[in-house]
Amino acid sequence: MITRRQAIKTTALATAALATWPSVHAQTNAAALATRPLSPFTLPPLPYAVDALEPFIDAQTMQIHHDKHHAAYVANLNKAAANLVGIDVAGPLTVEFLLQHLSNLPEQARPAVRNHGGGHYNHSLFWQMMKKNGGGEPTGELAKAMDTAFGSFSAFQAGLTHAALGQFGSGWAWLVADGKQLKIEATANQDTPLSTGRTPLLGVDVWEHAYYLKYQNKRTEYLTAWFNAVNWDFVAARFAQL
Numbered sequence: 001m002i003t004r005r006q007a008i009k010t011t012a013l014a015t016a017a018l019a020t021w022p023s024v025h026a027q028t029n030a031a032a033l034a035t036r037p038l039s040p041f042t043l044p045p046l047p048y049a050v051d052a053l054e055p056f057i058d059a060q061t062m063q064i065h066h067d068k069h070h071a072a073y074v075a076n077l078n079k080a081a082a083n084l085v086g087i088d089v090a091g092p093l094t095v096e097f098l099l100q101h102l103s104n105l106p107e108q109a110r111p112a113v114r115n116h117g118g119g120h121y122n123h124s125l126f127w128q129m130m131k132k133n134g135g136g137e138p139t140g141e142l143a144k145a146m147d148t149a150f151g152s153f154s155a156f157q158a159g160l161t162h163a164a165l166g167q168f169g170s171g172w173a174w175l176v177a178d179g180k181q182l183k184i185e186a187t188a189n190q191d192t193p194l195s196t197g198r199t200p201l202l203g204v205d206v207w208e209h210a211y212y213l214k215y216q217n218k219r220t221e222y223l224t225a226w227f228n229a230v231n232w233d234f235v236a237a238r239f240a241q242l
């Protein structure tokens with residue numbers, strides 16, 4: 001059982017470790033390791049029914065994408081957690097922390113965290129970046145910032161589509177914040193803008209598993225439809241937290 005006194009001590013250790021990591025990461029901290037769950041990552045439920053994004057994203061794609069693909073990233077990330085036992089960070093290791101410190105991770109754990117941790121993080125965001133009766137255009141401060149960065153909403157759409165089509169093979173296209181500056185970027189595989197210091201605001205999955213059942217090889221048609229599912233409220237909320 002963890003007493004209140006121990007909990008406070010653990011929190012203090014966590015703060016100290018975060019402040020100085022990675023210089024202390026190789027040291028053993030028995031207290032921290034004892035309190036950190038080894039398999040702390042769980043599959044979040046979809047925030048809506050599997051058919052909520054019809055007709056733009058079909059129910060079967062959503063079900064397989066979430067229940068099989070995302071679930072596999074979580075399971076494999078938890079397996080990789082077994083190689084993270086040498087890291088001296090008290091408390092639960094968040095997937096965000098791991099992805100922000102990839103280069104500091106033990107080499108044997110790094111590829112799995114990059115791929116499966118990235119997959120878990122990207123998909124956890126992706127589900128929330130869409131909603132039933134989504135689409136349209138952003139409003140308020142986000143709309144102003146996007147107009148400043150890209151000229152217009154249609155120019156942004158064209159830019160994101162261009163990045164998504166230009167991503168050879170599997171990957172993502174993103175609206176990111178680099179500090180306060182909005183940018184469009186693409187990442188390969190399950191790489192995430194978080195690992196290069198960006199804040200992902202909106203992302204579109206262009207792995208074939210995201211669209212092949214309904215759109216086959218027609219990535220352009222998928223992208224055009226996908227804009228009708230975007231949850232701009234979620235994007236605006238992330239933008240407001242910058």
Ligand code: MN
Nearest residue numbers: 069205207210
């Ligand atoms: Mn995916």
